[in-house]
Amino acid sequence: xxxxxxxxxxxxxxxxxxxxxxxxxxxxxxxxxxxxxxxxxxxxxxxxxxxxxxxxxxxxxxxxxxxxxxxxxxxxxxxxxxxxxxxxxxxxxxxxxxxxxxxxxxxxxxxxxxxxxxxxxxxxxxxxxxxxxxxxxxxxxxxxxxxxxxxxxxxxxxxxxxxxxxxxxxxxxxxxxxxxxxxxxxxxxxxxxxxxxxxxxxxxxxxxxxxxxxxxxxxxxxxxxxxxxxxxxxxxxxxxxxxxxxxxxxxxxxxxxxxxxxxxxxxxxxxxxxxxxxxxxxxxx
Amino acid sequence: xxxxxxxxxxxxxxxxxxxxxxxxxxxxxxxxxxxxxxxxxxxxxxxxxxxxxxxxxxxxxxxxxxxxxxxxxxxxxxxxxxxxxxxxxxxxxxxxxxxxxxxxxxxxxxxxxxxxxxxxxxxxxxxxxxxxxxxxxxxxxxxxxxxxxxxxxxxxxxxxxxxxxxxxxxxxxxxxxxxxxxxxxxxxxxxxxxxxxxxxxxxxxxxxxxxxxxxxxxxxxxxxxxxxxxxxxxxxxxxxxxxxxxxxxxxxxxxxxxxxxxxxxxxxxxxxxxxxxxxxxxxxxxxxxxxxxxxxxxxxxxxxxxxxxxxxxxxxxxxxxxxxxxxxxxxxxxxxxxxxxxxxxxxxxxxxxxxxxxxxxxxxxxxxxxxxxxxxxxxxxxxxxxxxxxxxxxxxxxxxxxxxxxxxxxxxxxxx
Numbered sequence: 001x002x003x004x005x006x007x008x009x010x011x012x013x014x015x016x017x018x019x020x021x022x023x024x025x026x027x028x029x030x031x032x033x034x035x036x037x038x039x040x041x042x043x044x045x046x047x048x049x050x051x052x053x054x055x056x057x058x059x060x061x062x063x064x065x066x067x068x069x070x071x072x073x074x075x076x077x078x079x080x081x082x083x084x085x086x087x088x089x090x091x092x093x094x095x096x097x098x099x100x101x102x103x104x105x106x107x108x109x110x111x112x113x114x115x116x117x118x119x120x121x122x123x124x125x126x127x128x129x130x131x132x133x134x135x136x137x138x139x140x141x142x143x144x145x146x147x148x149x150x151x152x153x154x155x156x157x158x159x160x161x162x163x164x165x166x167x168x169x170x171x172x173x174x175x176x177x178x179x180x181x182x183x184x185x186x187x188x189x190x191x192x193x194x195x196x197x198x199x200x201x202x203x204x205x206x207x208x209x210x211x212x213x214x215x216x217x218x219x220x221x222x223x224x225x226x227x228x229x230x231x232x233x234x235x236x237x238x239x240x241x242x243x244x245x246x247x248x249x250x251x252x253x254x255x256x257x258x259x260x261x262x263x264x265x266x267x268x269x270x271x272x273x274x275x276x277x278x279x280x281x282x283x284x285x
Numbered sequence: 286x287x288x289x290x291x292x293x294x295x296x297x298x299x300x301x302x303x304x305x306x307x308x309x310x311x312x313x314x315x316x317x318x319x320x321x322x323x324x325x326x327x328x329x330x331x332x333x334x335x336x337x338x339x340x341x342x343x344x345x346x347x348x349x350x351x352x353x354x355x356x357x358x359x360x361x362x363x364x365x366x367x368x369x370x371x372x373x374x375x376x377x378x379x380x381x382x383x384x385x386x387x388x389x390x391x392x393x394x395x396x397x398x399x400x401x402x403x404x405x406x407x408x409x410x411x412x413x414x415x416x417x418x419x420x421x422x423x424x425x426x427x428x429x430x431x432x433x434x435x436x437x438x439x440x441x442x443x444x445x446x447x448x449x450x451x452x453x454x455x456x457x458x459x460x461x462x463x464x465x466x467x468x469x470x471x472x473x474x475x476x477x478x479x480x481x482x483x484x485x486x487x488x489x490x491x492x493x494x495x496x497x498x499x500x501x502x503x504x505x506x507x508x509x510x511x512x513x514x515x516x517x518x519x520x521x522x523x524x525x526x527x528x529x530x531x532x533x534x535x536x537x538x539x540x541x542x543x544x545x546x547x548x549x550x551x552x553x554x555x556x557x558x559x560x561x562x563x564x565x566x567x568x569x570x571x572x573x574x575x576x577x578x579x580x581x582x583x584x585x586x587x588x589x590x591x592x593x594x595x596x597x598x599x600x601x602x603x604x605x606x607x608x609x610x611x612x613x614x615x616x617x618x619x620x621x622x623x624x625x626x627x628x629x630x631x632x633x634x635x636x637x638x639x640x641x642x643x644x645x646x647x648x649x650x651x652x653x654x655x656x657x658x659x660x661x662x663x664x665x666x667x668x669x670x671x672x673x674x675x676x677x678x679x680x681x682x683x684x685x686x687x688x689x690x691x692x693x694x695x696x697x698x699x700x701x
Contacts, residue, residue: 005420011420012389020375020384043415047408049402054403054444125394126416127375195327277377282371283300 011036018172025277033129041139042134048111048140063147071096078216087218089247090159093152097246098215099146101177103237105184106206108141112185114204116193123193123281130278131271134189138181145174152246158212164248172246173241176260180234183267192275194283213239220250231255234263288387290468290499291373296382298368299345342368346382346525348518352467353497357504357531359538365523366503370394370470370635373501388467388499391417398457402446406437406456409445413460434485435459462489466560468499477545480592507535507609539608539645539660548574549668560599560652560663565588567670570638584636586668589649591629600660602651605670607644612667613686639690643674 010016011033034041039201053059058227080092086094112134118122119133156163213235214222222230230236237259239253244251272276318653343365350356360366361677371377374383374392399416400409410431414424432438435456437448445453471490490513493500504510509530510517517534519527519541527537550564566587578584592599604615619634626632648670654662654684 003593007419012420016387018384018386018390020372020379020386022380022382023378039421040415043412047404047412049403051403067593092321092432092576122399122416124371125398126392282377 007032007036011125016173018100029275030129034131034233036137037132038285041136044132044136045139048137049143052140055067060147063144064151067096067099067148067151070099070103072135072276073167074099074216085216085220087243087247087249089161090197093155093159093161093247094218095216095241095242096148096152100145100152101173101234101242102109102210102213103143103148104141105177105181106210108138108181109146109184109188110202110206111141112181112196113188113192115185115187116189117196117199130281131274132187135182138178138185141177141181142178145283152275155245156246161247163246166245166248168245169241169251170245173238176241176263177235177238179267180238183263183270185270187266187270190277207234209233212236216238227252227255228258231258232262234259238263287352288395288510289349289385289604290352290387291348291355291501291508292385293349293373294347294383296343296346296369296372296384297380298365298372298377299339301339302343305510316504320645333570336363337474339524341380343372343520343523344522346523348525348528350468350499350501352499355500355502355519357502357510357513357534358361358520359504359507359517364520366520367394367472369400369520370472370501370522372502373468386468389418389465390468390470390529391461391464391466392470393461393472394470400445400453400457401666403444405444406432406441406448410460413457414463417461417464418466419464425618431456432464449676452690458693468501470501471491472503485490488514507539510518510618511535549666558652559654559665560594561590561649562588562593562601562652562666563591565666565668565669568633575671577639577671578677579673580641581638582641583636583640584650585633585635586650586670587629588632588634590652593628594654595628596626598655599663600653600655601632602653603640604651605636606647606649606651611686613641613646616637640687642686642688643670646670646672 031076053062056062058065074095075091078097079086112247115133115137116130123130123133188198192202193225203204210216212230212233214230219227219230219236219240237256241256241259294479317334321437325643341494344579346365346369358369364447365502368377370392373386374390374394375393385698389414399413403413404412410428411421411424414431415421424522432441435452435458437452437456440448440452447458448456471674500513502510514531517529518525519534519538520591526541527534529537550568551563555561564587566589567575567578569584569637570582575584577583586603588601588603590601599620600617602615602617603651605613607613616634618634622632648668649665651662653665654663677688
């Protein structure tokens with residue numbers, strides 16, 4: 001007996017009547033349709049994960065090696081040589097708590113922005129909600145983030161940093177960083193389809209962005225009155241939030257709220273823009 | 286009255302064609318041109334262009350397909366057939382008009398959509414099936430059928446990049462063939478795979494049609510269309526020119542293609558090759574230029590060529606194909622011309638009388654360079670060739686691709 005799935009049947013069942021008309025000017029997020037196509041999201045995400053480490057010698061070990069190597073390099077350069085303050089925490093833990101959300105964001109945004117162009121073949125041959133493509137490349141990044149979380153917890157234990165109640169905020173912060181990546185990822189994916197310039201802009205932009213975010217340095221290096229400016233960069237508030245959650249330092253709620261607000265605004269704009277140009281993708285790619 | 290499976294009203298699709306890059310006539314113009322280029326490009330990429338850069342790939346197309354109807358779509362390349370399928374499958378959206386589709390629609394615009402070379406056959410079945418709109422549970426149910434239809438049991442866990450192209454296509458088609466849509470769009474997918482597999486696919490498609498599904502089928506293989514479809518649509522220059530029974534439509538299509546050139550002269554700006562075909566004329570058997578040849582008289586093709594190679598290092602060939610795309614014959618100048626031909630000149634290829642069935646053909650003239658072990662195609666030009674039925678013995682039973690008059694004579698017992 002087949003399980004009944006009303007939303008899937010609504011889109012794929014025999015009683016479905018599809019009406020195709022010239023696109024309207026504005027289109028809202030069609031959550032029901034996305035839900036009907038959730039299995040496609042699943043297989044594409046799994047595909048991205050599987051393919052990423054195929055035919056590599058070390059395989060998934062890369063997901064461990066990459067962040068650890070970055071941590072060591074940053075610790076040596078910024079911690080030992082430049083002697084940047086790390087708010088009294090051991091520098092490796094201090095930096096890794098920030099690298100966790102940052103790496104996820106950088107990788108997810110980077111792959112998502114190229115995802116539509118990369119899937120051009122698919123887009124020009126079959127219909128499905130186009131949003132699935134950038135979404136699934138962001139979904140694939142979550143595996144690496146999960147691995148990094150485990151590493152972070154091990155580091156925290158090794159350096160004897162006590163876990164506090166703050167850790168309970170971590171799931172919420174993960175949601176925040178996912179939404180931020182979704183916002184930037186989708187808007188950059190749509191822009192890259194129309195203007196291939198973004199292929200050059202995005203990696204460069206992410207590099208500079210790293211230095212506009214308190215990842216390798218402590219927020220305390222920036223005078224307090226400028227924190228709100230920094231918070232306009234949604235990753236700044238979120239990275240600091242991660243440090244607060246995992247290292248047990250107090251939350252800067254004002255900063256976190258500004259960042260999350262900016263992140264939501266970007267997400268809304270991104271979805272609106274994405275739908276506006278979605279119908280042209282197949283013609284442009 | 287039942288609801289039509291597909292109903293299209295006044296369908297139109299406008300595309301923007303990329304305008305040619307501007308030429309600069311002075312240094313000053315070039316400087317200012319380069320400075321404003323990003324702005325112009327930005328406008329173009331946003332889709333803001335002048336009227337002259339737009340064109341209608343499809344316009345004012347209205348039709349209905351009843352449930353269970355199998356419709357063949359014919360038309361020349363670029364006529365708008367693929368655009369129509371793209372609109373129906375929602376890959377691109379119409380500029381005007383409206384389509385209503387009742388039921389689940391699947392499109393096979395290409396086999397192996399979304400196949401990832403690094404993934405195994407098994408993984409790709411799930412991936413491709415889901416992309417085509419199957420549920421995971423559905424794929425699991427049909428998995429064994431899919432694998433056995435494709436005949437790849439032993440290679441299930443091998444990455445598809447190690448598959449032969451035949452295996453790849455078989456697997457892809459097999460997944461697609463196990464879809465159970467109410468409406469199926471098919472675009473020329475049968476042009477791939479080996480002959481035996483093509484036959485199985487045609488069989489599979491027939492099953493689909495017999496099960497009461499609606500099929501829209503685009504193909505250049507008119508034989509396949511006649512065999513599979515009930516009705517047809519003929520699209521030309523973005524317009525729906527005719528609808529009707531498939532045989533009517535195929536005839537209309539064939540007769541419309543014959544209006545193209547049967548005399549050809551190389552335009553002055555034609556690219557210069559190692560061997561060039563300069564001109565082709567169709568002559569009657571009396572040596573006069575003709576628009577067609579008679580069945581009972583035959584005629585000849587006069588070919589003007591110009592080659593940088595010496596006469597024994599290249600050949601000129603004539604290949605005749607019928608309107609269905611079947612090759613009727615191929616003949617080389619070396620068949621009967623033993624003397625070495627000059628590097629440039631005229632050749633005549635005589636088409637014997639009482640051979641070609643009256644109708645429309647395409648005659649391709651091929652210029653081939655002969656290297657040590659093979660012939661390399663250097664130039665090819667096609668003209669249309671019409672054989673008039675004058676003098677054709679019109680017995681209804683005279684079927685066959687060619688209709689030659691053969692020599693018969695009584696043989697007496699005892700005579701040698």
